[in-house]
Amino acid sequence: TKHFPVRKRGRELLSRTVRSVRAVEDVSLRLHRGRVTALVGESGSGKSSVARLLAQLHLQTSGSVKLYGREVDAKGGRKFRAYSKRVQMIFQDPFASLNPVHTVRYHLTRALKIHGRPGKTPQELEEALHDLLTRVQLTPPERYVDKFPHELSGGQRQRVAIARALGADPEALLADEPVSMLDVSIRLGVLNLLSDLKDRLRLAILYITHDIASARYFADETYVMYAGRVVEGGDSESVTQRPAHPYTQLLIDSAPDPDRPAAEEKDGGTGEPPSLIDPPPGCRFHPRCPHAMKVCSEQVPPRFDVGEGHFAACWLYGEER
Ligand code: SF4
């Protein structure tokens, strides 16, 4: 759970109540080595905050982050540095995450040095750089190593950002919308690269996206977030082909489908996600839900099993219905 305090303004300064944005509420998920886990949701659903919690760039309001069952202590000094090396983030905008005045060589050398892997001789360093570039399919490496970010395409820049993350020799990659700013034509190449690295390096990958269709293609497990909560999760095929939660159904119906004429597309559904300062009680989706019942506005639905480890947090699947 992560709540961000809201800064008080004007008259609020006098009041005792502290308001907060309840960005992440009771989210529980598990990543596995050698597997991709997708976290799908609209912007503002809290999915980036979840990634930042897992990287411990934000500290949770309550709950814990564990690695192989051991709780991570962000104040744990050396131990914490070891954690942050094992869990690397990849951001949406590869241009913003690379320093424009430095070359690829600088970025990758720095990553290797921070993580104590630059090799002993200049030649070993050069080999390590070439190895990283080859891993992300920027070959031949000599062609890329002395380039500046502006001399590369968006896809190549994102590959450099991935190579930099690999410089730490991580076990998990937290990829926050890694392809959404790239040209549609090159997205698949970058996703395939991540998939390939996952297999070869047995990485656990968290794939954050608003594109549920790509989750089906790319992820083993898929979790769907709405307004700070996980509302559905399970095997990607099952979640995307047999969505149980009304919100996931809406998400799939409103996604553009190349096989369906535009006129048949439903518009983005009914209404907007709620404010997270004062979210609706009970099921946070109830003001927009076509199936809402009385219990929905009163009690938060727990996770109900809908088969084969696939769950939905929705009263439609509860006893109380
Ligand atoms: Fe709709 Fe109720 Fe299910 Fe929420 S719990 S999605 S309001 S039916």
Ligand code: MG
């Ligand atoms: Mg985001």
